[in-house]
Amino acid sequence: MLKEKNYIPAFKQLKGTLLDRIKEMEPDTKFQSVRALRKEFNTSQATVDKALYELESEGFIWKEPGKGTFVADRKISETEKKGAIALIIPQINISSFFADIAQGAENKIFELGYQMVLCSSFEDTRREKEYIKRLLQNNTEGIVYVSSTSEPDSYLHLDEIASQIPLAVVDVALKNFNCDYVTTDDEAGAYEATNHLINKGRKKIAILTVSRDTSTMVKRFEGYKKALLENGMPLGKKLMINPYHCDFANGYESVKKALDSNFGADALFCASDNLAAGALQALYERNIKIPEEFSIIGYGDLNPSNPYNLPLSTVAQPAMEMGKKAIELLNEKFEKKRPVSSCKEVILPTKLKIKQT
Structure with missing residues (x-):
């Protein structure tokens, strides 16, 4: 029986x-x-005719008038057997993080003998849906999905395909979806970064993070909070800066407003390097000396430019390993070791990189 509610024709x-x-x-x-x-399949003649036409065109079957359809003597290559794996990513050239995920995935895909299809979504949900529709209409074995958005609703369309095709999501945990996911230990990473600022003698450490209910942002906030509470440090509303989006502009505007309100912080933990870059711009315009007067740590190891021309201290994520692990999870389903609808979590460790901020 063919599935009616399915992206695949x-x-x-x-x-x-x-x-x-x-x-x-x-x-x-x-x-x-x-x-x-x-x-057998309770379907129309047009559906059967079209399926057989493609199989005949590709040399898998042959027909003899008056006698029927026969299996062709055609050797199927390993590449044809395995098909392609698609990687949906925001935009590969905007971040070394995304580029490294893609490289890690591609290396493993090549090793396993599959082909890779790279799709840039530009954080456009409609574009993602169209890509998914096209991928499922072709010989796509599985999908790796990477997103930098902090909007939980932007992932809802993935639930529709998770039971149809192996799906691995990178850098966010979608625990209510039938898919695998690869993340990093965000709570531990944020905890280590905040503790470093405390050990440097900073007394009021603010956090700059979007107020969205995604696993990455929640865990990073929890790590920050845990470090402060363990050290008897203040955890006040003025020290919690919550922009709407996780980008340079929102980081800049949010920290600018916080400075206008005299929030009194002497350090800042940022849930992303892009937010940190915007924060540094706001601090620079106030002539605040980094790191003498103020310390800042980002997250992601994206190496963004900033007006201080100082390498940003950051929590690094093993991006290439994340891409590799996502493909390994898909391959477990390709080899029938787990059902398509099963869920598996891989959490990788982070590394604190102290530079000059």
């Missing part, structure tokens, strides 16, 4: 099922008739 679903069947058959074996296939 009925004839593509049927073609995939028949191709799996053909791979197990000897050359010149007579194949089922159109009538038999229609009855």
Whole structure:
């Protein structure tokens, strides 16, 4: 039975099922008739005809008028058997983090003998949906999804495909979805960064993070809070700066407002390097000396430029390893070691990189 509520067209679903069947058959074996296939899959003649047409065009079957359809004597290469793995990523050239995830994924994809399809979403949900629709209509074995958005609603469309095709999400944990995910230990990373600022003698440490209910931001806030509470440090509203988006502009505007309100902090932990870069711009315009008067630590190791021309201290994530692990999770499902709808979590350690801020 073919699934009606599915991104994959009925004839593509049927073609995939028949191709799996053909791979197990000897050359010149007579194949089922159109009538038999229609009855077995409860589908239309047009659907069966289109599936058989593509299989014949690709050399998997041949037809002899008056006698029927037969399995072709065609060797199927390993690449044809395995198909392609798609990587949906915001934009590979805006961040070394995304580029490294893609590189790690590509290396593993090549090692396993698959092909890679790279899709840049530009944080556009409509574009992502269209990519997913096209990918599922073609020979795509699985999808790795990477996003930098902090909006929980932007992930809802993934739930529709998680039971149809192996899906691995990178850098955010979607625990209510039927997919795998690869993240880093964000709570431990934030905890270590905040403790470093405390050990440097900073007395009022603020946090700059978006107030969105995503696993990454929640964990980073929890790590920050844990370090302060363990050291008897203040945790006040003025020290919690919550921009709407996780980018340079929001980091700049939010810290500028905090400085206007005399929030009194002497250090800042930022939940992303992009926010940190914006914060540094606001601090620079107030002639605040870094790191003599004020310390700042980012998250992600993205190496953003800043007006101080100082390398940003940051919590680094093992991006290449994250990409590699995502492919390994998909491969477990390809090899039938786990069902498509199963969920598995991989949490990798972070590393605090102290530079000059």
